[in-house]
Amino acid sequence: MLELLVLLVCGSILVSGILAVCLSDLMPAMISAGLASLFASVSYVLLAAPDVAMAEAAIGSGLTTLIFLYTIRKTSDGKE
Amino acid sequence: MVDIIMQIAGVLIFFSIVFGVLRLILGRTVIDRVVAIDMLTVVSISLIALRAHLSGRFVYLDVALVYGLLSFLAVLAIARFLEKGP
Numbered sequence: 079m080l081e082l083l084v085l086l087v088c089g090s091i092l093v094s095g096i097l098a099v100c101l102s103d104l105m106p107a108m109i110s111a112g113l114a115s116l117f118a119s120v121s122y123v124l125l126a127a128p129d130v131a132m133a134e135a136a137i138g139s140g141l142t143t144l145i146f147l148y149t150i151r152k153t154s155d156g157k158e
Numbered sequence: 159m160v161d162i163i164m165q166i167a168g169v170l171i172f173f174s175i176v177f178g179v180l181r182l183i184l185g186r187t188v189i190d191r192v193v194a195i196d197m198l199t200v201v202s203i204s205l206i207a208l209r210a211h212l213s214g215r216f217v218y219l220d221v222a223l224v225y226g227l228l229s230f231l232a233v234l235a236i237a238r239f240l241e242k243g244p
Contacts, residue, residue: 079168080212083205086172090179097183105240109191112232113182113198119225120202124209128221135221140228147239 084124091117104154108146115139167208174201192236199229 091114098110115138122131178201181194203222210218 079165080209083168083172086175087205090175093179093183103188105188106185106191109188109195109236110182113195116195116199116202116229119221120205123206123218123221126213128217131221132224135225135228139225140232143232144235147235151239151242 080124084121087117087121087124091121104150108143108150111146112139112143115142164208164212167204171201171205171208174198175205188240192233192240196229196233199225199233202229 094110094114094117098107098114101107101110115134119131119134119139122128122134175198178194178198182191182198185191185194203226206218206222206225210216210222
């Protein structure tokens with residue numbers, strides 16, 4: 079059962095990474111990148127590395143999303 | 159009994175991730191995707207808790223706790239951004 083869930087999480091990393099590259103709008107692309115980081119963190123836990131997962135959750139999913147939001151707000155100026 | 163409940167929880171988590179990612183792919187508006195990532199966060203926390211129970215190592219629950227706090231922050235920041243506009 080757990081192997082199937084690991085495979086599903088890794089496939090979801092792949093799908094959200096492809097979405098983050100292929101989407102043309104900035105906001106959904108950033109959300110997809112955050113989701114890739116979320117699933118990477120979950121896969122670290124499933125592969126028995128909880129400290130790496132905690133660092134990934136703090137930096138990859140929290141801090142990167144906030145910095146990207148700040149940058150999009152500073153640079154987009156109301157139009158694409 | 160506990161094994162049956164864990165099997166059911168695993169199946170529910172499996173289909174929740176499948177349909178959440180499907181909603182993220184098909185999402186028409188940004189808000190659909192934000193709700194999808196919020197739901198996937200909760201599902202991920204439950205998956206970490208399931209793993210902590212199955213392996214018997216309760217240090218994984220700390221990861222679930224940290225993850226719940228931080229992902230709440232990210233979703234809140236996205237929602238505030240959507241409220242104000244770019």
